[in-house]
Amino acid sequence: MQGCDGSILLNSTAAGAAEKDAPPNLTLRGFDLIDRVKGLVEQACPGVVSCADVLALAARDAVAAIGGPSWRVPTGRRDGTVSTMQEAVRELPSPSMTFPQLVALFAGKGLDVRDLVWLSGAHTIGIAHCSSFADRLYSYPSAGNGTGTVPPLDAAYAANLRQRKCRMGGRDTTVEMDPGSFLTFDLGYYHTVLKHRALFRSDAALVTDPAARADIAGVVSSPPEVFFQVFARSMARLGAVQVKTGSQGEIRKHCAVVNS
Numbered sequence: 001m002q003g004c005d006g007s008i009l010l011n012s013t014a015a016g017a018a019e020k021d022a023p024p025n026l027t028l029r030g031f032d033l034i035d036r037v038k039g040l041v042e043q044a045c046p047g048v049v050s051c052a053d054v055l056a057l058a059a060r061d062a063v064a065a066i067g068g069p070s071w072r073v074p075t076g077r078r079d080g081t082v083s084t085m086q087e088a089v090r091e092l093p094s095p096s097m098t099f100p101q102l103v104a105l106f107a108g109k110g111l112d113v114r115d116l117v118w119l120s121g122a123h124t125i126g127i128a129h130c131s132s133f134a135d136r137l138y139s140y141p142s143a144g145n146g147t148g149t150v151p152p153l154d155a156a157y158a159a160n161l162r163q164r165k166c167r168m169g170g171r172d173t174t175v176e177m178d179p180g181s182f183l184t185f186d187l188g189y190y191h192t193v194l195k196h197r198a199l200f201r202s203d204a205a206l207v208t209d210p211a212a213r214a215d216i217a218g219v220v221s222s223p224p225e226v227f228f229q230v231f232a233r234s235m236a237r238l239g240a241v242q243v244k245t246g247s248q249g250e251i252r253k254h255c256a257v258v259n260s
Ligand code: HEM
Pocket: 027, 093, 094, 095, 096, 097, 102, 116, 119, 120, 122, 123, 125, 126, 127, 128, 129, 130, 131, 132, 200, 202
């Protein structure tokens, strides 16, 4: 959480729990794949390519592989040597955050409102656990009301989720965030947002801001390439957050551990 420095890849040590083991990160997968890629790169070219670069390049290529855009990823990031659970808990956005809270959090990393709106479009892929949005199914209206109240989930969709996927006690089941095309990078997420079917309050929060709502409406009524372009631009900005260069950090030999 000290920037784009591969600290998410580090394992916890006797000295303390790492970001990887912070509750919001427990559903992250694919660490073994990154470790394998890094191993191959080390064989070919030892000590040159950081884990932070491998991760930034893999994120780009994963998006392109499922039909999304590609973008230029400048390399040369160096790897961080610090990874703490506490920092991740403090700095990661929560799915119950309001629009102003999300904007402030992104601003802390030099990212603006549009970055927030377009990067949230990544929720066109993947799944969410019922526990991440159960409060919207079972106790709406609830905490987080008052300033920044978000529209409730579409009533029919919420009823469907309660009956089929997210029964009380079944909080560990998962739901596609963009049902029907959760493995394709497309405009589906923004359609769900506008239909009040996006799962998190943080998704619903985007339409509580008139300018953000207008941006989303504009992108949804344009060819997907328009979204692709703004998403790619924001991903490039995300990949440049607090990058370590020069003599900062190190080039890790193994992504899960700092060099000895
Ligand atoms: C705006 C603030 C954001 C919040 C509050 C947020 C929150 C979440 C939550 C709670 C989940 C589901 C975890 C689970 O229940 O398993 C999730 C999944 C996901 N998020 Fe976000 N997220 C945000 C921004 C982003 C950004 C910027 C990206 C990438 C550019 C992103 C990409 C993803 C992906 C790909 C998944 C699916 C993971 C899977 O399939 O397991 N999110 N997010």
